[in-house]
Amino acid sequence: MSKIIHSMIRVLDETRSVDFYSKAFGLEIADRVAFETFTLIYLSNAETGFELELTVNQGRTEPYALGDAYGHLAVSVEELKDEHERMTKLGLNPGKIVELNRDGKLFALLFFVTDPDGYKIEVVQRHGRFQ
Numbered sequence: 001m002s003k004i005i006h007s008m009i010r011v012l013d014e015t016r017s018v019d020f021y022s023k024a025f026g027l028e029i030a031d032r033v034a035f036e037t038f039t040l041i042y043l044s045n046a047e048t049g050f051e052l053e054l055t056v057n058q059g060r061t062e063p064y065a066l067g068d069a070y071g072h073l074a075v076s077v078e079e080l081k082d083e084h085e086r087m088t089k090l091g092l093n094p095g096k097i098v099e100l101n102r103d104g105k106l107f108a109l110l111f112f113v114t115d116p117d118g119y120k121i122e123v124v125q126r127h128g129r130f131q
Contacts, residue, residue: 004050005049005050005051006042006050006051006052006053007050007052007053007073008052008053008054008055009052009053009054009055009073009115009117009119010054010055010056010057010060010064010117011054011055011056011115011116011117012056012060012061012063012064012116012117013056013116014039014041014054014056016116017041017054017115017116017117018041018043018054020092020115020116021043021052021054021115022043023090023092024087024090024092024113024115024121025045025075025121026045026047027043027044027045027052028043028044028045029041029042029043030042030043030044030051037057037058037059038055038056038057038058039055039056039058040053040054040055041053041054041055041056042054052073063117063118064117066117066118066119070120072112072119072120072121072122073119073120073121073122074121074122074123074124074130075121075122075123075124076123076124076125076126076130076131077123077124077125077126078125078126079125080097080109080110080111080123080124080125081097083123084097084111084123087113087123092113093113093114094111094112094113094123095111095112095113096111097109097110097111098110098111106127106128107128108124108125108127108128108130109124109125109127110122110123110124110125111123
């Protein structure tokens with residue numbers, strides 16, 4: 001049986017990205033592995049064994065093209081409105097809160113926040129399938 005362990009994104013500035021993910025989601029550096037031409041930074045927290053791998057390619061100065069597909073990372077939180085307010089106070093500019101209903105029942109309560117490299121992160125309240 002396979003087990004998903006991490007997702008990787010390429011970032012331009014290690015310090016800026018680590019600061020964002022720490023402030024926004026409480027992720028801290030679990031490991032940092034430097035190679036000749038790139039560095040891998042693994043971020044995690046006590047909530048899950050899943051990690052976010054940041055890849056920094058030395059010498060890269062141009063932003064990465066994120067493509068036209070709508071992919072994103074997602075995190076769940078206990079109290080969405082509190083997280084939205086906290087991120088707003090930190091100046092992270094979260095998007096508006098969206099309520100998705102299906103068959104007259106709440107399916108998801110969520111918002112998106114964008115990291116320094118333009119990646120969208122969905123923040124969803126723990127409910128139903130989103131634990």
